[in-house]
Amino acid sequence: MTDQLSTFQGGCHCGAVRFETDLRDHVEVEDCNCSICAMSGNDHIIVPASRFRLLQGADQLTEYRFNSGTARHLFCKICGIKSFYVPRSNPDGYAVTWRCLDDCQDMDARLEQFDGQNWEANAAALAHKSRD
Template sequence: MDLRKWYAGGCHCGAVRWEAELPQTFEAEDCNCSMCAMSGNIHVIVPRGRFRLVQGADNLTEYTFNTGAAKHRFCRTCGIKSFYVPRSNPDGFAVTWRCLDDWNTLRVTVTPFDGQNWEANGARLAHKSQD
């Protein structure tokens, strides 16, 4: 059994800081939608109760497109999207794997996700989180 613990993370400049409760071994999604592909975002979805924003709420700006369901949040200072509210799990957060402070010490399996065809594949992600 892989017990969960709280891991710290945040943006590049440090203005935005958060914590996410994750197991040491988990699966992260490498999505090819227009947003994730352009930014190289590989993320893991956590339920709302396993995420806490520690600082920088006032330094976040938000971008939405298409359906507007996903809430892409970026640091106003450095532009890094270290977490966002995903379309597939609007009651949780997608944490950017490499924005975790100790990202390279975790055992992560990166799984491709065809976000370019989200309508056909989105149900696979719905409620799929590290719960």
């Protein structure tokens, strides 16, 4: 495993929204059980904003916010797919939908559970763990 970054492209179902992101050779994919992720089956990779670039389709995105209003869920207006969003846990970055990456099947990825139903307690525990 290295710290080398590779560029991956992805987008929505209809192709109106396209992006690219720089990811490490091995990625951790979050499988969140919060209401919106569970209902949409959204497994995602958190990346800093500096490693994410929207290539096309900014005018085709629509936004949905709920609960705390911090997360910005962005959907293609045409096909309804959420290729990426601005997560509550990392409002200065993006959560890229793993299955929206063109080559997701070829990636070295590990699925990690995130207890979004108990978001505050889980986020606090993870923050504490990262300081250890």
